[in-house]
Amino acid sequence: MPVPAAALDLLPYVPVRKRALPPGRPRDWYITHNRRLKAMRLAIALLDSGVHLPSQARNEKIRSTARLLGIHPPSDTTCHMVRALMRYSR
16 A cells, blocks of 8 residues: 655655675776765755755855765865756756
């Protein structure tokens, strides 16, 4: 029996089981993949905290959000990627 849509908000968050990355790819692929995942997590956290415009997400704000989440400080490239995700999510 399906769960009603209103009840879905009440279910606790359960993280998805992590899977190993595919072997045999070039090192740059793994770096880019992990950078995109980090940027996505940070963009979601910023949007949830009320930062809705890329102009509001300065590097300092993104890095302080990463600190709150327990994520290593993002590089300038990752911060740029966070703002790009926020720009195109509208």
